Amino acid sequence: MDKIIELKNITKSFDGEVVLDNISLDIYDNEFITLLGPSGCGKTTTLRLIGGFETPDSGDVLFMGQRINDVPPHKRNVNTVFQRYALFPHLNVFENVAFPLRERKVPRDEIETRVEEMLAMVALKGFEHRAVTSLSGGQQQRVAIARALVGKPRVLLLDEPLAALDLKLRKDMQQELKNIQKATGITFVFVTHDQEEALSMSDTIVVMSEGRIQQIGSSQDVYNEPQNAFVADFIGESNIVDGVMLADRSVSFSGHVFDCVDGGFGKNEPVDVVVRPEDVDIVPEGQGQLSGVVTSVTFMGVHYEVIVDIGGFKWMIQTTDFVGVDAHIGLVIEPDAIHIMKKSEYSGLYGDYASFSNEFDELSDAESEGSE
Amino acid sequence: MTKKKTRSSLVTGLAGGPYEVWAVLFILVPLAFVAYYAFTDNDFRFTTANIVRFFTDTSPAAGGEGTMVRTYLVISWRSIKLAVISTAVCLLLGYPLAYIISRSSPRAQKTMMTLIMIPMWMNFLIRTYAWMTILQDTGILNNLLAKLGLGRIHIIGTETAVIIGMVYDYLPYMILPIYSIMAKMDFKLIEAARDLGCAPAGVLRRVILPLSMPGVVNGITMVLIPSISTFYISQKLGDGMFFLLGDAIEGQYVANNLHFAAAIAFILMVALLAAMAAMRYFTDRHTYGGQ
Numbered sequence: 001m002d003k004i005i006e007l008k009n010i011t012k013s014f015d016g017e018v019v020l021d022n023i024s025l026d027i028y029d030n031e032f033i034t035l036l037g038p039s040g041c042g043k044t045t046t047l048r049l050i051g052g053f054e055t056p057d058s059g060d061v062l063f064m065g066q067r068i069n070d071v072p073p074h075k076r077n078v079n080t081v082f083q084r085y086a087l088f089p090h091l092n093v094f095e096n097v098a099f100p101l102r103e104r105k106v107p108r109d110e111i112e113t114r115v116e117e118m119l120a121m122v123a124l125k126g127f128e129h130r131a132v133t134s135l136s137g138g139q140q141q142r143v144a145i146a147r148a149l150v151g152k153p154r155v156l157l158l159d160e161p162l163a164a165l166d167l168k169l170r171k172d173m174q175q176e177l178k179n180i181q182k183a184t185g186i187t188f189v190f191v192t193h194d195q196e197e198a199l200s201m202s203d204t205i206v207v208m209s210e211g212r213i214q215q216i217g218s219s220q221d222v223y224n225e226p227q228n229a230f231v232a233d234f235i236g237e238s239n240i241v242d243g244v245m246l247a248d249r250s251v252s253f254s255g256h257v258f259d260c261v262d263g264g265f266g267k268n269e270p271v272d273v274v275v276r277p278e279d280v281d282i283v284p285e286g287q288g289q290l291s292g293v294v295t296s297v298t299f300m301g302v303h304y305e306v307i308v309d310i311g312g313f314k315w316m317i318q319t320t321d322f323v324g325v326d327a328h329i330g331l332v333i334e335p336d337a338i339h340i341m342k343k344s345e346y347s348g349l350y351g352d353y354a355s356f357s358n359e360f361d362e363l364s365d366a367e368s369e370g371s372e
Numbered sequence: 373m374t375k376k377k378t379r380s381s382l383v384t385g386l387a388g389g390p391y392e393v394w395a396v397l398f399i400l401v402p403l404a405f406v407a408y409y410a411f412t413d414n415d416f417r418f419t420t421a422n423i424v425r426f427f428t429d430t431s432p433a434a435g436g437e438g439t440m441v442r443t444y445l446v447i448s449w450r451s452i453k454l455a456v457i458s459t460a461v462c463l464l465l466g467y468p469l470a471y472i473i474s475r476s477s478p479r480a481q482k483t484m485m486t487l488i489m490i491p492m493w494m495n496f497l498i499r500t501y502a503w504m505t506i507l508q509d510t511g512i513l514n515n516l517l518a519k520l521g522l523g524r525i526h527i528i529g530t531e532t533a534v535i536i537g538m539v540y541d542y543l544p545y546m547i548l549p550i551y552s553i554m555a556k557m558d559f560k561l562i563e564a565a566r567d568l569g570c571a572p573a574g575v576l577r578r579v580i581l582p583l584s585m586p587g588v589v590n591g592i593t594m595v596l597i598p599s600i601s602t603f604y605i606s607q608k609l610g611d612g613m614f615f616l617l618g619d620a621i622e623g624q625y626v627a628n629n630l631h632f633a634a635a636i637a638f639i640l641m642v643a644l645l646a647a648m649a650a651m652r653y654f655t656d657r658h659t660y661g662g663q
Contacts, residue, residue, distance in 0.1 A: 079568065088561060088583075099568050103569040
């Protein structure tokens with residue numbers, strides 16, 4: 001695969017505040033790549049640099065090998081689907097989609113066929129003469145996608161395009177976007193703060209925090225082999241505990257020595273240990289490697305979310321078997337369920353469920369939607 | 373449910389009461405009086421003589437070669453011409469300014485709006501006199517030009533002077549409605565247009581201009597109407613050479629010809645209403661909906 005966009009050592013500040021701190025990223029032709037991170041991590045700024053709405057303070061943006069730092073948006077072969085769609089309210093559905101073609105003086109009949117083709121692709125046939133203001137959020141979203149794709153860009157940038165839709169519609173649109181990407185073969189650069197969305201749609205995920213790239217990898221990579229505590233915590237749920245690497249494939253944490261599958265660390269090197277909540281098995285007390293007391297149980301539909309106090313550290317465990325609050329239980333962790341990470345600046349900040357609340361997660365989600 | 377509804381409508385009814393009384397007393401009644409006076413003679417008997425007089429009165433042409441012209445039609449034409457030119461100048465000056473203000477920081481927006489409003493706090497007679505001192509043959513402008521060695525120009529008593537005075541007076545009425553529309557415009561739309569291939573000129577023509585059309589229509593309305601019926605500016609800055617409809621109404625009123633003054637006012641009003649209706653019809657059809 002060929003590189004279509006390269007970001008080289010890009011730094012960008014606004015009002016003295018560093019938003020992007022020496023970012024380098026290669027985007028390959030025909031891939032679905034997602035920039036994932038919390039609000040303020042620099043993902044939207046990265047997108048705007050590619051779109052041409054910002055210029056880097058230092059570093060270069062390359063498009064098919066050409067430096068395009070100073071090329072204005074209208075001369076880039078890149079289109080954007082904006083967060084709030086940004087449809088032109090004075091134009092109807094047809095004219096919104098035809099907008100880029102009219103600018104390029106495409107012949108009348110060709111405009112007609114290409115717009116119809118696009119509207120058919122996003123299932124909006126028959127809506128040509130409707131006012132865009134009369135459409136539902138999902139329909140407006142489709143118009144925005146059709147409008148961005150009708151000019152056949154090499155790269156489509158999507159800035160949290162699904163954030164304003166409700167859950168059910170969002171799931172449908174995720175699938176639809178993925179299908180459109182496959183059908184058109186256009187490179188999609190997708191920005192989101194929703195890790196589930198990122199996992200289900202992307203070929204490549206770029207996890208960002210505080211203006212830096214934390215990890216680049218496939219969905220499986222970033223979930224199963226997180227590089228540091230930030231990634232482990234941001235993607236899915238994680239119990240992150242302090243451990244010591246005794247030898248290759250042997251790690252000690254929570255007062256017990258476990259077999260694991262990782263190696264290559266120094267002898268007695270302090271590490272962060274990640275255990276996903278679904279990888280912990282509950283057994284009767286005394287039969288496990290660890291034991292603890294259940295402090296809360298929440299029914300989530302498919303499973304129970306159980307918070308267990310193990311020697312003062314609160315673990316989250318997801319299980320389909322019911323246990324009662326205050327029950328004393330034993331826990332078993334298989335070697336391949338244990339992931340070892342080097343210590344980083346994020347060590348100790350995440351992975352304890354002492355103050356965990358679903359509500360907090362939702363609150364911070366809602367906040368980040370508006371602020372970026 | 374029904375009870376609540378009745379009560380709330382009663383409350384709105386009561387709250388709206390004073391405004392309705394106001395509207396009837398100070399808008400409808402005066403309009404009715406204008407119409408009544410326009411169609412009556414001094415003894416308040418019905419007549420169309422005043423209306424007919426407007427279209428038929430003649431006087432010697434300004435050149436004075438003995439040809440006669442229809443007095444009030446000439447005045448009307450002059451009024452319309454100066455008002456249209458002033459409105460056009462206001463639009464050309466005000467539109468870019470409104471755009472620049474709407475794209476500035478909130479602080480700068482406040483400052484610039486205040487600067488635009490300040491002249492409106494002064495009485496317009498004083499403003500007009502100020503322009504006289506500036507534009508006179510021995511005024512500030514000419515002294516400045518002379519000092520710079522550029523030679524004096526004669527402005528006072530020309531149509532240009534009248535237009536300058538009118539533009540100065542009415543420019544804020546053009547800027548305010550356009551600015552208020554532009555300030556609400558979603559900046560993402562401009563980015564979207566650039567993203568979709570528009571160079572700056574294309575963004576202006578295809579997005580900003582059509583979206584700001586309601587503000588432009590309001591601005592034109594708010595400048596054209598007062599400038600078409602303006603008076604005094606023409607007397608002072610035009611040296612009395614450019615008698616306008618407003619001056620005619622004032623003159624007839626001062627001369628105690630109330631019925632003819634009312635007739636001129638009535639004709640002007642009907643003409644303006646017709647013009648506005650045509651403009652609304654045209655812009656409503658062509659700026660929104662895009663069909």
